[in-house]
Amino acid sequence: MVSYISASYVYPVSAAPLKDGVVAIDSEGLIKEILTATEAASKGITDITYYKGALVPGFVNTHCHLELSHLKGKIAKHTGLPGFVEQVIRQRQAEETEVIAAMEEADRKMYENGIVAVGDISNKLISKEVKEISGIHYHTFIETMGFNPVKAEEMIKAAVELKNAFLPLPASIVPHAPYSVSDELFRQIRTEGEKSNDLISIHNQETPDENAFFEHKTGSFLKLYQFLGLNIDFFEATGKTSLVSCLSKLSTAQKTLLVHNTFTNKSDLDFASAHHQSLYWCLCPNANLYIEDKLPELQLLQEANVTITLGTDSLASNDQLSIIEEMKTLQDYFKISFDELLKWATWNGAAFLGIEDHFGSLAVGKAPGIVLLEIVDNSVDNPVDNYVDILITGKIKRIA
Structure with missing residues (x-):
């Protein structure tokens, strides 16, 4: 069974961060899809668990x-x-x-x-x-x-x-x-x-x-x-x-x-x-x-x-x-x-x-562990469009 999780930001690490990105995972934590909010909406995906913060690899x-x-x-x-x-x-x-x-x-x-x-x-x-x-x-x-x-x-x-x-x-x-x-x-x-x-x-x-x-x-x-x-x-x-x-x-x-x-x-x-x-x-x-x-x-x-x-x-x-x-x-x-x-x-x-095929990034086909970080946007320092400098507050939750 595939479930969908989303957060304020999804950080694949191997690709650019996605604002309100959506990650599809199975019961073993294996990533099946990584979608933008627009892509998820166009597919009619609505049963999404949403978190405030950033989803990152283990x-x-x-x-x-x-x-x-x-x-x-x-x-x-x-x-x-x-x-x-x-x-x-x-x-x-x-x-x-x-x-x-x-x-x-x-x-x-x-x-x-x-x-x-x-x-x-x-x-x-x-x-x-x-x-x-x-x-x-x-x-x-x-x-x-x-x-x-x-x-x-x-x-x-x-x-x-x-x-x-x-x-x-x-x-x-x-x-x-x-x-x-x-x-x-x-x-x-x-x-x-x-x-x-x-x-x-x-x-x-x-x-x-x-x-x-x-x-x-x-x-x-x-x-x-x-x-x-x-x-x-x-x-x-x-x-x-x-x-x-x-x-x-x-x-x-x-x-x-x-x-x-x-x-x-x-x-x-x-x-x-x-x-x-x-x-x-x-x-x-x-x-x-x-x-x-x-x-x-x-x-x-x-x-x-x-x-x-x-x-x-x-x-x-x-x-x-x-x-x-x-x-x-x-x-x-x-x-x-x-x-x-x-x-x-x-x-x-x-x-x-030597374990990058399994860990280190959010990517389809990997089960790298998914961690939720509580974060704060540093809106004072936003030097580039679509770039958010994040300050870590320290609260953490393991999602997968």
């Missing part, structure tokens, strides 16, 4: 740590990344039942918040059962780390075993960050990933200490390694930023997500665009404010014309797992059109995860 969260959901409210804000990592290490251990219950609740909340797909960082198998029964599509990134090159073989063996244990769910082995992965481990991750052209995700320039470590071997990471009991006498500063230092260690054949990018500069962007053509840049603004109290230089990213996606990070560094809240924060701090934000939140993330 959101894609390209960076999450579901495993850390039990740390909600336990980690102090504005400590800087090294201090944050130390707190997580100290407090991460918990009863398995507590961890699973927190993950189940986080998964449920993400679904209610209109999220249909997630790129999730995992260090253990504990999230598999939650993902198997979830209404959300998950791609699991098996996060691998080990700064001591002697342990690279041991680390990659464990990562391969964990990836296989997640089957049949999609998963890939990825490096944690430039400062936590040795050259040898980078090499082995690349060798393993190139076998099936796996997706790559890596934390990038989340703190100024990351660049300081690579450029001069200074900064708070030295204290973190001391806390971890790691001898890093073997490491020599490269004199370059962390991104420039590590990008060549990643395969240009694999789609790669750079996460955070809080302290990425123009030279980094120029270098990246010249050396890797399959990069996606994930922003997690609420986590950036939580940990470093700093946001990325968004204008630089936009001027470089990079492909931007959105993520929530974890409940250890965020008060909620909601892409709409990430969009609101970006609208609060930067002048960004709703259309552009929505593309980051939907299509770009789906394209990175």
Whole structure:
């Protein structure tokens, strides 16, 4: 049975928004038709459920740590990344039942918040059962780390075993960050990933200490390694930023997500665009404010014309797992059109995860999830005919 829904605006993302557009869906949420108001009227369609707001595709969260959901409210804000990592290490251990219950609740909340797909960082198998029964599509990134090159073989063996244990769910082995992965481990991750052209995700320039470590071997990471009991006498500063230092260690054949990018500069962007053509840049603004109290230089990213996606990070560094809240924060701090934000939140993330045939846009033959956003027309700023700059109020309802 086909039902018809309409709203003040319908945003397919892959096409221009439709004022009072009509979407026909079946009982499984599969889109059968997308019509203008005129087309619907000419077909004599009258049994239409109308909503005030905008109908948009389900959101894609390209960076999450579901495993850390039990740390909600336990980690102090504005400590800087090294201090944050130390707190997580100290407090991460918990009863398995507590961890699973927190993950189940986080998964449920993400679904209610209109999220249909997630790129999730995992260090253990504990999230598999939650993902198997979830209404959300998950791609699991098996996060691998080990700064001591002697342990690279041991680390990659464990990562391969964990990836296989997640089957049949999609998963890939990825490096944690430039400062936590040795050259040898980078090499082995690349060798393993190139076998099936796996997706790559890596934390990038989340703190100024990351660049300081690579450029001069200074900064708070030295204290973190001391806390971890790691001898890093073997490491020599490269004199370059962390991104420039590590990008060549990643395969240009694999789609790669750079996460955070809080302290990425123009030279980094120029270098990246010249050396890797399959990069996606994930922003997690609420986590950036939580940990470093700093946001990325968004204008630089936009001027470089990079492909931007959105993520929530974890409940250890965020008060909620909601892409709409990430969009609101970006609208609060930067002048960004709703259309552009929505593309980051939907299509770009789906394209990175390779699921754009199913998610990321409202299109006939897809069941991408349909979300209703309560919106406000910004009538003060209407620079172009038929263009409405939308301000997000934050209220959300999942329609399909």
